[in-house]
Amino acid sequence: xxxxxxxxTTNDQPSSLLHINHMNGKSFKTETEQQPSSTSTTxxxxxxxxxxxxxxxxxxxxxxxxxxxxxxxxxxxxSQDSDILLMDDFETGFLKRKVNDITEEEVVTESxxxxxxxxxxxxxxxxxxxxxxxxxxxxxxxxxxxSSQKINKNVRKPKTIYKIVVPKKNSNTTGNSxxxxxxxxxxxxxxxxxxxxLPNLAISKNEREFSNEENSLQIKAKRGRKKNTTGKxxxxxxxxxxxxxxNLRILFIQNNIGTVRLNLMKxxxxxxxxxVVDTFxxxxxxxxxxxxxxxxxxxxxxxxxxxxEGIHVLEPNWVSTSIMYDKLAxxxxxxxxxxxxxxPNESQSSTSLAEKTHENMNSGESESQSSHKSYHALKHxxxxxxxxxxxxxxxxEQSLSPSPIFKSDLEFNTPSYSRTFSSSSNSNYxxxxxxxxxxxxxxxxxxxxxxxxxxxxxxxMIQEARNLTEAGFYSDEGEYSDRMIVEESSDSEExxxxxxxxxxxxxxxxxxxxxxxxxxxxxxxxxxKYDSFSCMHKHTYGxxxxxxxxxxxxxxxxxxxxxxxxxxxxxxxxxxxAVSALKKYNKPVSSYKEAIEIPGIGDRIAxxxxxxxxxxxxxxxxxxxxxDEVIKKFSAIHGVGSKAALKWYALGYRTFxxxxxxxxxxxxxxxxxxxxxxxxxxIPRDEVTxxxxxxxxxxxxxxxxxQLFTTGSYRRGxxxxxxxxxxxxxxxxxxxxxxxxxxxxxxxxHNRNFxxxxxxxxxEDDISGxxxxxxxxxxxxxxxxxxxxxxxxxxxxALLSFTGNDIFNRSIRLLAxxxxxxxxxxxxxxxxxxxxxxxxxxxxxxxxxxxxxxxxDALGVPWRPPNERSC
DNA sequence: ATTCAGTTTGG
DNA sequence: CCAAAC
DNA sequence: GAAT
Ligand SMILES: O=c1ccn([C@H]2C[C@H](O)[C@@H](COP(=O)(O)OP(=O)(O)OP(=O)(O)O)O2)c(=O)[nH]1
Ligand SMILES: [Mg+2]
Numbered sequence: 001x002x003x004x005x006x007x008x009t010t011n012d013q014p015s016s017l018l019h020i021n022h023m024n025g026k027s028f029k030t031e032t033e034q035q036p037s038s039t040s041t042t043x044x045x046x047x048x049x050x051x052x053x054x055x056x057x058x059x060x061x062x063x064x065x066x067x068x069x070x071x072x073x074x075x076x077x078x079s080q081d082s083d084i085l086l087m088d089d090f091e092t093g094f095l096k097r098k099v100n101d102i103t104e105e106e107v108v109t110e111s112x113x114x115x116x117x118x119x120x121x122x123x124x125x126x127x128x129x130x131x132x133x134x135x136x137x138x139x140x141x142x143x144x145x146x147s148s149q150k151i152n153k154n155v156r157k158p159k160t161i162y163k164i165v166v167p168k169k170n171s172n173t174t175g176n177s178x179x180x181x182x183x184x185x186x187x188x189x190x191x192x193x194x195x196x197x198l199p200n201l202a203i204s205k206n207e208r209e210f211s212n213e214e215n216s217l218q219i220k221a222k223r224g225r226k227k228n229t230t231g232k233x234x235x236x237x238x239x240x241x242x243x244x245x246x247n248l249r250i251l252f253i254q255n256n257i258g259t260v261r262l263n264l265m266k267x268x269x270x271x272x273x274x275x276v277v278d279t280f281x282x283x284x285x286x287x288x289x290x291x292x293x294x295x296x297x298x299x300x301x302x303x304x305x306x307x308x309e310g311i312h313v314l315e316p317n318w319v320s321t322s323i324m325y326d327k328l329a330x331x332x333x334x335x336x337x338x339x340x341x342x343x344p345n346e347s348q349s350s351t352s353l354a355e356k357t358h359e360n361m362n363s364g365e366s367e368s369q370s371s372h373k374s375y376h377a378l379k380h381x382x383x384x385x386x387x388x389x390x391x392x393x394x395x396x397e398q399s400l401s402p403s404p405i406f407k408s409d410l411e412f413n414t415p416s417y418s419r420t421f422s423s424s425s426n427s428n429y430x431x432x433x434x435x436x437x438x439x440x441x442x443x444x445x446x447x448x449x450x451x452x453x454x455x456x457x458x459x460x461m462i463q464e465a466r467n468l469t470e471a472g473f474y475s476d477e478g479e480y481s482d483r484m485i486v487e488e489s490s491d492s493e494e495x496x497x498x499x500x501x502x503x504x505x506x507x508x509x510x511x512x513x514x515x516x517x518x519x520x521x522x523x524x525x526x527x528x529k530y531d532s533f534s535c536m537h538k539h540t541y542g543x544x545x546x547x548x549x550x551x552x553x554x555x556x557x558x559x560x561x562x563x564x565x566x567x568x569x570x571x572x573x574x575x576x577x578a579v580s581a582l583k584k585y586n587k588p589v590s591s592y593k594e595a596i597e598i599p600g601i602g603d604r605i606a607x608x609x610x611x612x613x614x615x616x617x618x619x620x621x622x623x624x625x626x627x628d629e630v631i632k633k634f635s636a637i638h639g640v641g642s643k644a645a646l647k648w649y650a651l652g653y654r655t656f657x658x659x660x661x662x663x664x665x666x667x668x669x670x671x672x673x674x675x676x677x678x679x680x681x682x683i684p685r686d687e688v689t690x691x692x693x694x695x696x697x698x699x700x701x702x703x704x705x706x707q708l709f710t711t712g713s714y715r716r717g718x719x720x721x722x723x724x725x726x727x728x729x730x731x732x733x734x735x736x737x738x739x740x741x742x743x744x745x746x747x748x749x750h751n752r753n754f755x756x757x758x759x760x761x762x763x764e765d766d767i768s769g770x771x772x773x774x775x776x777x778x779x780x781x782x783x784x785x786x787x788x789x790x791x792x793x794x795x796x797x798a799l800l801s802f803t804g805n806d807i808f809n810r811s812i813r814l815l816a817x818x819x820x821x822x823x824x825x826x827x828x829x830x831x832x833x834x835x836x837x838x839x840x841x842x843x844x845x846x847x848x849x850x851x852x853x854x855x856x857d858a859l860g861v862p863w864r865p866p867n868e869r870s871c
Numbered sequence: 872a873t874t875c876a877g878t879t880t881g882g
Numbered sequence: 883c884c885a886a887a888c
Numbered sequence: 889g890a891a892t
Contacts, residue, residue: 641887725888875889
């Protein structure tokens with residue numbers, strides 16, 4: 001792992017090739033590049049603007065318009081009958097069973113042999129996770145591993161239409177009508193609500209508790225975390241020890257439950273005292289799933305259902321309903337029968353509610369549940385078949401009477417609410433205008449203390465109620481109002497069959513061709529093979545207005561942003577690809593058929609496109625509830641991601657004041673809030689040029705031989721940039737290097753009062769440094785600044801990496817992976833062996849890092865100048 | 872059914 | 883180890 | 889959510 005190793009080899013190479021010019025004032029041209037000749041020609045060109053347009057991120061600013069309606073899918077509710085529940089206690093019996101009996105994998109984790117990943121010498125250790133750690137567990141566990149389940153769910157989620165009926169409540173009640181929290185600005189003693197104190201609901205300060213989700217589950221490949229569990233299981237302290245879910249350990253099995261809904265549900269459960277776990281073990285008190293009962297044990301890796309005895313296996317609506325009434329719903333109605341009487345003749349198992357309600361569980365025998373071990377739960381598991389018997393879930397309107405509190409809060413569009421989020425007015429954020437020097441710590445620290453004080457359950461409930469209201473559960477009037485919502489997966493079984501059969505055909509056909517046509521030239525085969533990678537094609541930045549598919553793009557972008565906030569990683573990726581494909585498709589898409597032909601656009605999105613074409617609108621967009629608006633606002637804060645935003649939302653916070661008062665913020669989040677308004681804006685290109693000069697100046701005062709490159713969107717030629725990304729290096733042929741300059745440059749910039757806030761300092765690693773902070777030209781706005789220092793020899797890889805865009809990087813990296821190579825900011829490595837989960841098992845051999853060209857060539861990707869990398 | 876990039880820093 | 887960021 |  002020494003840096004030296006790799007580096008030395010290539011390093012000596014002349015750097016001469018690189019001619020870097022770098023930012024010259026405005027003129028700038030993206031040309032740059034080091035590139036050896038050949039391709040250079042193309043590069044210099046300015047962008048052809050032809051391509052269609054669209055300004056990135058624009059949409060993010062849009063808010064979802066009026067939504068009104070529908071229930072948001074984020075909402076926790078979904079179908080089904082809303083029956084009543086009375087609840088109670090019941091289950092306390094199940095509580096606490098001791099957990100630990102084994103956490104499996106403690107193991108291996110870091111043996112040394114592991115490989116460091118890629119060569120990155122100086123980097124810190126890498127924990128490589130060996131493949132699954134199934135290891136020691138008793139054989140049975142193996143079953144859990146994945147493959148065992150063969151269930152094939154061929155069918156995706158059927159198109160379900162949920163009909164929601166809500167009683168309109170006439171209001172009120174609970175005297176506190178005030179609910180809408182007028183949380184006035186800080187300081188105010190707000191609400192009376194608070195007066196009503198519920199018993200202790202202290203919030204634990206330990207925030208980590210929340211995270212215990214997924215402790216295990218390694219299956220999830222890289223992006224997900226790997227489990228930990230090593231050793232101790234951390235104590236989980238419920239957020240609200242008196243919450244309705246307190247003392248319960250609930251395992252959610254994700255399959256059909258939309259991840260969006262699922263995540264919100266989990267947050268709510270946690271906010272109300274429950275523990276959400278990902279591993280099944282005997283301490284689990286409730287399992288929530290839409291799977292047919294007979295399959296549940298498989299997902300959990302259990303041999304049979306016996307181990308589930310004594311544990312409630314419930315439909316998701318149990319959770320929703322409980323939240324809705326803020327009381328634990330009786331479980332009976334939501335129990336999922338574990339032994340399905342249904343005949344084996346396939347195609348019957350449905351998860352539909354109606355069906356379930358009819359079934360009785362046969363309690364076959366039950367008894368021993370021997371296992372104490374914990375097993376992995378599969379996260380993405382789908383039922384064998386899901387047929388949908390009923391498209392509409394039965395709705396029983398029974399007079400339910402929600403808890404008083406719930407009812408009382410019907411009005412939601414209170415002025416205070418809307419005012420709070422009015423965009424951009426600075427006035428709302430006092431901090432931003434305050435004296436920077438002191439405000440940061442003073443008020444904030446004070447606020448922190450407040451955090452300790454118990455949160456008010458009542459206000460939380462009110463928030464919840466408001467949320468529901470907003471979500472469209474209540475009509476203004478008093479009676480029931482039904483709303484139909486097309487849920488995310490809206491494919492009917494038939495549609496699915498169609499899809500699958502076409503896929504099959506396709507495959508067959510393909511297979512044929514391949515086998516029959518061996519005659520293709522290798523090259524063309526290669527092209528074909530990798531043609532689907534977006535990095536293989538030019539993607540230039542375009543203006544939105546010009547794009548013939550502007551409307552479609554905007555709508556999809558709204559959904560994209562929404563899914564991103566909801567932390568639905570993969571769906572987000574798909575939407576990004578679809579939007580990207582659409583941006584570069586320069587003629588108007590006029591039909592489903594045309595849309596689905598576009599790579600990256602599949603059935604579901606094509607269907608949405610058709611709807612937009614037909615109606616100019618997309619119901620799915622309209623159905624995003626207002627709650628999303630709040631989450632969107634929170635996530636817009638630098639340092640706040642969807643996890644924090646969802647959690648805060650679940651806790652009932654709706655405004656910045658709420659979080660300032662009640663939440664322990666990280667340093668970055670405080671800064672993010674302070675500079676919130678300015679940071680929401682994109683930076684005009686010319687200003688980036690100007691800022692780059694300041695940094696260059698500071699760098700040169702440290703060492704005149706440093707070379708700087710403004711990368712990111714600036715290098716790609718965008719007219720506006722989200723931040724300023726500057727890469728710094730130094731030709732080390734004279735024996736000196738860039739090492740250690742970063743702190744000096746930063747200090748210099750601080751002294752000039754240019755850098756106003758630090759967000760992240762590089763850790764000691766003098767070979768490569770990374771800094772993130774906020775700067776401001778005098779009289780200007782706050783701007784995010786990122787500085788990176790890299791070894792000269794890695795310049796090409798670093799430029800490629802930091803120029804992006806992110807989609808381009810992911811694409812080209814995926815392509816590298818497919819070729820058994822690995823591309824990162826240090827270089828391109830070949831002969832990478834990967835274990836399960838995609839982890840590199842070896843460092844591979846470094847084959848390119850000095851110039852971008854070298855890397856493109858090694859990958860077989862045609863040269864793409866920066867302006868063609870805006871995928 | 873599986874996969875979806877690869878990494879760094881703060882807490 | 884996770885969340886958030888690039 | 890799409891491609892494989
Ligand atoms: O998930 C990511 C995010 C960014 N990058 C790289 C590519 C990107 O171009 C560069 C700078 O990141 P930044 O977030 O600044 O994106 P940008 O492309 O510069 O766009 P923006 O105009 O929003 O700054 O870092 C990645 O590789 N992966
Ligand atoms: Mg940038």
